[in-house]
Amino acid sequence: MRVGTACLVLVMVFAAGGPASGSDIHVGCVGLESGGWGGPLGWQYAYEVSVIQTPEHVGMTGFQVGTCDLIHLDYSNVMITDVHGVPIPGWIAIWPNRGTEVKPHLDAKTPHGAVSPGPQGLTLGNVSWTPTTADTPSVPDGTTVFCGFDNPKSSHDVGWTAYIDGAMWLDENWTQPVGWGAGPVHGPVPEPATLSLLALGGLALIRRRR
Numbered sequence: 001m002r003v004g005t006a007c008l009v010l011v012m013v014f015a016a017g018g019p020a021s022g023s024d025i026h027v028g029c030v031g032l033e034s035g036g037w038g039g040p041l042g043w044q045y046a047y048e049v050s051v052i053q054t055p056e057h058v059g060m061t062g063f064q065v066g067t068c069d070l071i072h073l074d075y076s077n078v079m080i081t082d083v084h085g086v087p088i089p090g091w092i093a094i095w096p097n098r099g100t101e102v103k104p105h106l107d108a109k110t111p112h113g114a115v116s117p118g119p120q121g122l123t124l125g126n127v128s129w130t131p132t133t134a135d136t137p138s139v140p141d142g143t144t145v146f147c148g149f150d151n152p153k154s155s156h157d158v159g160w161t162a163y164i165d166g167a168m169w170l171d172e173n174w175t176q177p178v179g180w181g182a183g184p185v186h187g188p189v190p191e192p193a194t195l196s197l198l199a200l201g202g203l204a205l206i207r208r209r210r
Helices: 192-209
Strands: 007-015 018-029 045-051 060-067 076-081 091-098 104-106 125-131 143-150 155-158 160-164 168-171 185-188
Touching: 018 160, 018 185, 045 060, 045 185, 060 091, 060 143, 060 155, 060 185, 076 091, 091 143
Parallel strands: none
Antiparallel strands: 007 018, 018 045, 045 143, 060 125, 060 160, 076 143, 091 125, 104 155, 155 185, 160 168
């Protein structure tokens, strides 16, 4: 595994109905947009997710990260792979999910290692990596996968969720440093400059018609 500016997020997994005792997950924010090495496929946005070996042998059954960019065509190479960049059999990526399983976010990018002043609201949707059927094997303990995609937009602080063995899940902790500890990660947001140009273009058209 390469080590660069990638930051690992060490989190203890707790279930909705009780703790998943002894289980933990590492999530690394390693995308090029965040100053990382981009994962095995060199993604702009990449998340290294390691399910650590535990006596309970609890696997991961899904991963989601928040996004405020709902333009489908902005996304490419949305995949979940092993450490060599080979797609995980039976898993798919869905993007962007509009208004479903939204995550907390901040309209600013906090450097890795610093604590975000957010959150300040909810994302417009999420990017999700999930098994195609209930019979698809989960990501087993002792396995590292990469969830990633390319997107030309700049990033801001967003939340994430890791699903563990179907009935359990873990969300980010905003009191922890971004990209370090159990804190939020980075996800895409539409460029403010682009939105301003669109608004100015609309005003120009209105004036021209008048």
